[in-house]
Amino acid sequence: MHLFPEGFDRSAFLRDYWQKRPLLIRGEAPFTDPLDADELAGLACEASVESRLILHDDDGQEWRLEHGPFDPQRLSDLGIRNFCLLVQAVDQWHPSAHALLQAFDFLPGWRLDDIMASCSGDGGSAGPHFDYYDVFLIQGSGSKRWRIGPVCDSATDVDESSGQRLLRSFETTEEYEVQTGDILYIPARYAHHGVAVGTSLTWSVGFRAPAHAEIITGLATFLAERCPPEARFQDRRPELPARIGEIQAETGQQLKQIINNIMQDDDFVTWFGEHMTQPRYPDLLLEDEADTDLPAHLRNRLPLYKAPGARFAFTRHTERLQVFADGHSLDCPLTLLPLVETLCDHRHDEITLPADRPVPDAVMSLLETLYNQGSLLKEPPYDDPDTD
Numbered sequence: 001m002h003l004f005p006e007g008f009d010r011s012a013f014l015r016d017y018w019q020k021r022p023l024l025i026r027g028e029a030p031f032t033d034p035l036d037a038d039e040l041a042g043l044a045c046e047a048s049v050e051s052r053l054i055l056h057d058d059d060g061q062e063w064r065l066e067h068g069p070f071d072p073q074r075l076s077d078l079g080i081r082n083f084c085l086l087v088q089a090v091d092q093w094h095p096s097a098h099a100l101l102q103a104f105d106f107l108p109g110w111r112l113d114d115i116m117a118s119c120s121g122d123g124g125s126a127g128p129h130f131d132y133y134d135v136f137l138i139q140g141s142g143s144k145r146w147r148i149g150p151v152c153d154s155a156t157d158v159d160e161s162s163g164q165r166l167l168r169s170f171e172t173t174e175e176y177e178v179q180t181g182d183i184l185y186i187p188a189r190y191a192h193h194g195v196a197v198g199t200s201l202t203w204s205v206g207f208r209a210p211a212h213a214e215i216i217t218g219l220a221t222f223l224a225e226r227c228p229p230e231a232r233f234q235d236r237r238p239e240l241p242a243r244i245g246e247i248q249a250e251t252g253q254q255l256k257q258i259i260n261n262i263m264q265d266d267d268f269v270t271w272f273g274e275h276m277t278q279p280r281y282p283d284l285l286l287e288d289e290a291d292t293d294l295p296a297h298l299r300n301r302l303p304l305y306k307a308p309g310a311r312f313a314f315t316r317h318t319e320r321l322q323v324f325a326d327g328h329s330l331d332c333p334l335t336l337l338p339l340v341e342t343l344c345d346h347r348h349d350e351i352t353l354p355a356d357r358p359v360p361d362a363v364m365s366l367l368e369t370l371y372n373q374g375s376l377l378k379e380p381p382y383d384d385p386d387t388d
Helices: 010-016 037-044 072-076 095-103 212-224 249-262 265-276 294-299 334-343 361-372
Strands: 023-025 051-056 063-067 083-087 112-120 135-139 143-151 174-178 183-186 190-197 200-207 304-306 312-316 321-325 328-332
Touching: 037 051, 037 072, 037 083, 037 112, 095 112, 095 200, 135 143, 143 200, 190 200, 212 265, 265 312, 265 321, 265 328, 294 361, 312 334, 321 334, 328 361, 334 361
Parallel strands: none
Antiparallel strands: 023 183, 051 063, 051 083, 083 112, 112 200, 135 183, 135 200, 143 174, 143 190, 312 321, 321 328
16 A cells, blocks of 8 residues: 655654654555545444534534434435534445555554544534544545644643534644645644535544553553452551551552552553453454364465454563454464464455464464454455455
8 A cells, every 4th residue: 555655754754753743744646535425424324333423604613513323314415515424443344444554554553543534525624623642634535724733731722512622712833735645644632623625535544542541540450350359458567556547658668569569560561452452343343152164264274354443462472472352362372473473464454374384283272262252254354355
């Protein structure tokens, strides 16, 4: 997927722009929308697809938010102005949208979230806002005017009366008009406001960025589930209290030691790997522990396919690999590193075993576990699996 221009310096981008400041990347190669406006509208009518519709007046003073799924007639009646239809996770529903992710091989795959598509009528907008995550905005058909503002935070004044978090005031620091194939990178917390010029399609590639509070509460829950009920606070050195109501400084040190004893280094990685690979829509993963034909399928060297929306990552330990898939973790030997790397590389959706040697038991066990939990499939997930 040649999405970025030939001269795009990925290392320079990471050094000078990533999570630092916005950047407009002008497109060079022709860009074709993975889906057209009618196909996006069709997805927005599906009950299993997350979608929103944002409507506003000409002055941008009155905003209204509606949630899908939508009746087809509702979308047909929108007219040509002042609407923005947003469809989440289109990469899970269409191979050409999923193929856009291949271009982001210069960033950790486990950071990728999903692709959100927006279809806007002339003047349509999602409103002035900021996000807590980084996003690449790929301009499809049509054009859009973007205003970039300053960095925002939790103290920034927003209006939530419409169900959105819209900025009450906007100070423009940069302004661009983007055309088909242009990419606008906006780091987390930068204010931005895009307005369609005519009918416009935009493809937003977002990145997961868990809040520190989310990390603390998630890790605490993870550790608490591992503590037996008999593990309790105990007085280290019982003695007559000098002041009966005083919690002494030594008690604070003892509490710290309890936490340190509970929290092992591997626990951090295990929780984080499971958390970052949690699927956006876990109900869409189809578990199949009753299928007993998988070993024969693999011995015949038939391919497996990653399920749409499945998420993979791994980490290396001294004597083992730890694989994370859709919120689960499992161990396997270091010898499986080439297979694990392919599993966790979002540029590869098909898993095929070498035909010149037997299938090791460890390979069979890993793939069977991933298949049973719904992360891998025996059949292509799309009608046309060729996403090149």
